[in-house]
Amino acid sequence: MLGVSLACKITNISHNLLSLLDKCKSILELKQLHAVVISCGLSQDDPFISKILCFSALSNSGDINYSYRVFSQLSSPTIFSWNTIIRGYSNSKNPIQSLSIFLKMLRLGVAPDYLTYPFLVKASARLLNQETGVSVHAHIIKTGHESDRFIQNSLIHMYAACGNSMWAQKVFDSIQQKNVVSWNSMLDGYAKCGEMVMAQKAFESMSEKDVRSWSSLIDGYVKAGEYSEAMAIFEKMQSAGPKANEVTMVSVSCACAHMGALEKGRMIYKYIVDNGLPLTLVLQTSLVDMYAKCGAIEEALLIFRRVSKSQTDVLIWNAVIGGLATHGLVEESLKLFKEMQIVGICPDEVTYLCLLAACAHGGLVKEAWFFFESLSKCGMTPTSEHYACMVDVLARAEIVGRKLIELEPNHDGRYIGLSNMYAVDKRWDDARSMREAMERRGVKKSPGFSFVEISGVLHRFIAHDKTHPDSEETYFMLNFVVYQMKLSCHEDNQERSLNDTSMEDDLLLF
């Protein structure tokens, strides 16, 4: 009688513990439940350990290192446990650990199964390491798993991520029954490899297109710099496709950022709000950057200020600090850097680039040196971009402009930079001689497009371009303005001969 009731109690405790483990929310809670499992002597029972492993390895609030410690206590882990730990690492910051556990498995003579391989392939993809990917692929073939569609789909992704669209396509072609994931992986693969003609072709061949198909295509065009095309597809998606989600909006807001299309960008934001799309940190970062690049720094700050600081990361701080810097809001930029440190976000190389850009804008030589030196002190190695920024700071103080041209005699920006610097200092002869030296050495100034958005329509201009329908009128107005400017220069009786040519240079960029 007593035995039966005790058995009942134990069953009850086990049952309660399992359901508590299912409802677990934080790693702290998990550790407490783990302690109960151990003190009840249940730590060798598979269902408990499996749940503990799953939460710590796979949950967002888990802890892969804790998971590994639990795993390494197991005398003979089940294939489920092996797969869980490999899967956890494949999503972690150290996907390489998946592969080393795989090797351990092989050494111990434990056979991976059809679920092990997708995680291993994903780990290789995240490492952008085709060599390990190929090794895993070889094991897949050796163990007879090459016809598993999940595995094939993950292989397409891996090869494409490594830049090998040819092999991705080989796997794709070998799939008997392609599903939407196969098609999306191939489409995205082409897009990632910059093969937009192929991506477009794949998109058109698909019988079933979901939100990921559209998003991949749009993002491909954005990454290829074909922003208008990306926007056109987004519009088509709204009329004839699935509902866009927050991932789609990241790509289209990125397109607006590059085009400087503020009105379209505002419409994107309205779309997000109207459709109740989740404002993820990634999307907020993209919006901050978009508003900043479109010249609407106030709106960028508005988005940024609404993000709770505990949820921020280094990328969004970089976006806002960089945005302020390019707007010449140097003090604000440096102030936000301090705020970032108070919040406890560690600056990275990009942060320092933004800070140096701010210093260049504000002519803050001393501060720039300080940032440049703290970069190394924080264990980072300054890249050529940091040196370039530093050079920019010092060049504005006329220290190293000429040195730079010696080092990079074929870089147009170096000449233009020094020439502009001289111009600021009103040393017109020196400035002119820089431009002449550039021409003499046959260094071409790379052409820059200008985009202007008027009532939602984007207009593109390039130097001496007459293809715009209103070109004649535009040039007429331009010449009129130039004439007026020259006239007023004359009236001021100032020596502006060089300014005249540089002005023409800039204005003829139309």
Added chain:
DNA sequence: ATTGATGAAC
């Protein structure tokens, strides 16, 4: 228990 889309500076 599995696969596929997204953010910052040059």
